[in-house]
Amino acid sequence: xxxxxxxxxxxxxxxxxxxxxxxxxxxxxxxxxxxxxxxxxxxxxxxxxxxxxxxxxxxxxxxxxxxxxxxxxxxxxxxxxxxxxxxxxxxxxxxxxxxxxxxxxxxxxxxxxxxxxxxxxxxxxxxxxxxxxxxxxxxxxxxxxxxxxxxxxxxxxxxxxxxxxxxxxxxxxxxxxxxxxxxxxxxxxxxxxxxxxxxxxxxxxxxxxxxxxxxxxxxxxxxxxxxxxxxxxxxxxxxxxxxxxxxxxxxxxxxxxxxxxxxxxxxxxxxxxxxxxxxxxxxxxxxxxxxxxxxxxxxxxxxxxxxxxxxxxxxxxxxxxxxxxxxxxxxxxxxxxxxxxxxxxxxxxxxx
Ligand code: PMP
Numbered sequence: 001x002x003x004x005x006x007x008x009x010x011x012x013x014x015x016x017x018x019x020x021x022x023x024x025x026x027x028x029x030x031x032x033x034x035x036x037x038x039x040x041x042x043x044x045x046x047x048x049x050x051x052x053x054x055x056x057x058x059x060x061x062x063x064x065x066x067x068x069x070x071x072x073x074x075x076x077x078x079x080x081x082x083x084x085x086x087x088x089x090x091x092x093x094x095x096x097x098x099x100x101x102x103x104x105x106x107x108x109x110x111x112x113x114x115x116x117x118x119x120x121x122x123x124x125x126x127x128x129x130x131x132x133x134x135x136x137x138x139x140x141x142x143x144x145x146x147x148x149x150x151x152x153x154x155x156x157x158x159x160x161x162x163x164x165x166x167x168x169x170x171x172x173x174x175x176x177x178x179x180x181x182x183x184x185x186x187x188x189x190x191x192x193x194x195x196x197x198x199x200x201x202x203x204x205x206x207x208x209x210x211x212x213x214x215x216x217x218x219x220x221x222x223x224x225x226x227x228x229x230x231x232x233x234x235x236x237x238x239x240x241x242x243x244x245x246x247x248x249x250x251x252x253x254x255x256x257x258x259x260x261x262x263x264x265x266x267x268x269x270x271x272x273x274x275x276x277x278x279x280x281x282x283x284x285x286x287x288x289x290x291x292x293x294x295x296x297x298x299x300x301x302x303x304x305x306x307x308x309x310x311x312x313x314x315x316x317x318x319x320x321x322x323x324x325x326x327x328x329x330x331x332x333x334x335x336x337x338x339x340x341x342x343x344x345x346x347x348x349x350x351x352x
Pocket of ligand 1 (some may be wrong): 088195199281339
């Protein structure tokens with residue numbers, strides 16, 4: 001039996017998994033063909049982390065961090081997992097908690113969609129709500145302080161604290177980066193990654209940079225977030241974006257940064273659904289917009305991989321709902337105008 005190893009890297013490529021946490025990872029990578037004309041002359045790939053069992057990349061962090069906490073004795077039988085999450089990491093923890101018998105409490109706020117709330121409850125997680133808004137219109141700081149308080153007061157409570165836990169990137173150094181290497185080896189010009197806690201970017205960088213120094217690492221954020229641009233403004237996007245600079249983000253590793261307007265991101269999501277058959281989450285629209293802009297700048301034949309963090313079904317009542325878009329002041333760019341819309345994006349150097 002070799003099932004202790006991440007299954008995709010074991011010698012036995014068996015399809016049988018011992019539990020759901022071992023079914024995480026090893027997702028398909030698809031080439032984009034029709035969403036923009038640059039896809040004809042450049043090889044643009046999307047790594048579908050939406051194909052993880054709960055629909056997102058954060059199940060990888062959840063599994064690895066819970067494993068580490070169990071090994072360190074921080075989480076024991078009968079324990080409670082507490083986290084602040086706008087969705088995917090919470091769902092990841094709810095999945096691992098259900099599979100291993102832990103109580104799970106997720107701190108959410110008004111931006112947490114009904115779809116995420118229902119999903120969390122369906123997995124048996126409990127929700128705790130905050131409502132204090134900070135200067136950028138975000139409730140992230142209030143969520144983190146409530147999670148800290150709960151972890152201090154609930155006996156057997158463990159708070160993975162994805163924003164500050166230095167092990168948050170480990171899952172991506174262990175799994176995601178090796179999957180990228182498996183698929184592309186040295187035949188990759190750029191890797192485009194959405195940024196919030198910085199877990200994906202820093203983990204990928206840790207493994208890939210020393211091995212592939214020519215690979216460009218590209219970070220993507222949303223307009224209004226302060227990760228790359230110091231001026232805060234309210235935004236509706238969940239998944240990427242933050243109201244503070246993420247301590248886990250290795251800024252030095254980022255070769256190029258994009259700050260994408262929400263309208264373009266949501267338009268790209270609709271274009272991906274209609275032109276590629278890919279119904280994906282809102283951050284994917286920003287990541288693909290940035291990736292295709294970069295593809296336009298690179299020579300024909302270049303290979304660009306983008307990481308799709310989550311599935312679109314969580315967003316049917318927000319970015320895939322025309323009334324929600326209208327009520328929030330977004331006007332979709334038609335799929336046939338995406339080439340021009342992408343061209344208008346700008347990249348910048350990541351701040352240090
Ligand atoms: N996109 C989505 C949909 C996410 O849930 C997240 C994680 N919050 C990210 C992108 C960014 O990942 P990270 O936190 O690892 O920077």
